[in-house]
Amino acid sequence: MKIEAKEKPKVKEKPGYKSIPIGGVIPKAGSSREYxxxxxxxxxxxxxxxxxxxxxxxxxxxxxxxxxxKDGKVERVDLDYCKGCGICATECPKDAIEMKLE
Ligand code: SF4
Ligand code: SF4
Incomplete structure (x- = not known):
């Protein structure tokens, strides 16, 4: 009986780091202010x-x-950058911060 050698299965080339799309590029310093x-x-x-x-x-x-x-006192929260995580409210020893729904 003749046994035929099976054709080797083609190994799919794994993606390497070069196939990862370029992202998270920071073209200039200080650009995070824009986000x-x-x-x-x-x-x-x-x-x-x-x-x-x-x-x-x-x-x-x-x-x-x-x-x-400002001058050692809390003036306000910059809501352009506040993510609403609530850490400030959790850590406040006087419960002076309330997290309100947008
Ligand atoms: S700690 Fe308070 S002020 Fe800071 S990002 Fe979180 S919710 Fe906003
Ligand atoms: S008492 Fe609360 S709101 Fe006032 S500065 Fe301390 S942590 Fe902030």
Whole structure:
């Protein structure tokens, strides 16, 4: 009985790093300012200045650095960049920050 050698299956070439489309290119320094990262926020922080003791925990913990401080006091939140994560509200020792629905 004659056994025919089977044709080797063609191995599909695996994609390499060169086939990955180019993305995340930062052509110039400071370009992140143009991306308003607050666009997709669901909740936004509202600071009750009556309760606030200006401990600046919210400023320190905010991952976006969008709590604006002037003369050692919290002035406002820059909503262009606030992502609404609520970390500031969680860390506030005086419950002075309320996360409100957009
Ligand atoms: S964490 Fe709360 S009490 Fe402290 S500065 Fe921010 S809002 Fe005010
Ligand atoms: S909700 Fe998040 S991103 Fe917005 S001010 Fe608070 S900590 Fe910063």
């Amino acid at each position: 308003k990262t607050g666009d997709w926020r669901v909740r936004y922080p509202v600071i009750d200045k009556e309760k606030c003791i200006n401990c600046l925990f919210c400023y320190i913990y905010c991952p976006e650095k969008c709590v604006v401080v």
